C-alpha cells in the first residue's frame with residue numbers, strides 16, 4: 210500500500226470510531242439525570258436518600274466507614290469448597306445468622322441502619338450493600354470513583370461461618386482465606402487501603418465508647434495508613450492484651466495485628482502505596498470491583514458506574530506525623546528505600562477518636 214493509501218485507511222478508521230462514539234446514546238431519567246443505561250435510573254432516588262439520611266448529608270464519617278466494612282464482610286462470605294453467595298446481601302437477608310459470627314462483631318449496627326433503605330427501595334440487599342459502599346467512599350476526599358454493577362439476585366442462603374478473617378488470625382491463614390476467595394496478596398494490600406478511612410469500635414473494650422482510628426487521617430483517602438503501619442509501635446490507645454491488637458506509633462491510634470503482619474509479608478508492595486495516590490486509587494478501585502462481584506455473574510449485571518459521584522480531590526502529600534521521622538520506620542522492603550517524606554510541624558501527634 211502507498212503512503213497516501215495508508216493514510217486514507219487510517220482516516221477512514223478514525224471516522225468509523227468517531228461515528229461509533231457518537232452513536233452511544235445516553236438515556237435521560239425522569240428526574241433529568243443522564244446515564245448510559247436506562248436501567249440505572251432507579252439508583253438516583255436511592256443515591257439521594259442515602260446521602261441525606263444515611264451519610265449525614267454526604268460525609269466521610271462513621272456510616273461510610275461501616276458501610277465499606279460491610280461490603281467486605283458480605284462479599285468475602287464465599288468459598289469454592291464451603292459455599293456462600295459472596296456479594297449477595299446475605300449479611301442483611303440472613304442477619305440473624307451472620308451478625309453473631311465472631312468476626313462480624315459490631316457489624317449489626319450498619320446492617321440495621323441499612324435494612325430500612327433496602328425495604329423502601331426496589332433493590333436487592335446485595336446490590337444495596339455494594340452501592341452504599343461505592344457512594345459512601347465517594348464522600349472521602351482522595352478516593353477513587355468506585356464502579357458499581359446492578360442486578361445481583363437475592364441471597365438464597367447464609368454465608369458459612371469463618372469466611373471473614375479475624376485480626377488475630379495468622380498471616381498464613383489470612384492470605385489463604387483471601388486466596389480461597391480469589392484474591393492475590395497484592396490485591397489484599399490494595400483492599401487494606403480501606404483501613405485509611407477506618408476506626409475500631411470493638412477491639413479494645415476499654416475504649417469502646419470511642420472509635421479509634423487506624424491512621425491519623427481517617428476522613429480522607431490518603432496513604433497515611435501505609436506510612437503509619439511502617440512506624441515502630443510504642444503504645445496502645447487503651448489497654449494492652451487485647452486480642453488482635455498490637456502497639457501503634459501514635460497516641461490514640463489503633464494498629465491491628467493483622468495489618469502489622471501482612472505488612473512485612475508484602476513489604477515492597479505495601480511500601481509502594483506510600484505517597485503514590487494514583488496507585489492507591491487505581492489498585493483499590495480494581496480490587497473493590499472484584500470484591501463487589503465475588504460469586505456473582507458479571508455478564509448478567511448492568512454497569513451503573515456512572516451513577517457513582519466523583520469524589521473530591523485531595524492535595525496533600527504523605528508525611529510523617531509530628532514528632533516522628535524516617536528513624537522510626539521499621540523498613541521491611543529490602544529492594545527500595547522508604548520514600549523521602551517531611552515531618553509535620555508542631556507537637557507530637559495524638560490522634561483524636563472519631
Ligand code: HEM
Pocket residue numbers: 271274275277278281314315374375376377383400401403404406407408409410411412420453465467
Ligand atoms: C486482613 C483482613 C482484615 C481484617 C482482619 C480486618 C479487621 C478489621 C477490624 C478488627 C476492624 C475494627 C472493627 C471494629 O472494632 O469496629 C476493621 C475495621 C474496618 N475494616 Fe477491616 N479488616 C480486614 C480487611 C478489610 C477489607 C478488605 C476492607 C474493605 C475492603 C475492610 C474495611 C474496614 C473498614 C472500612 C473498617 C472501619 C469500620 C468503622 O470505622 O466502623 N477491612 N477491620
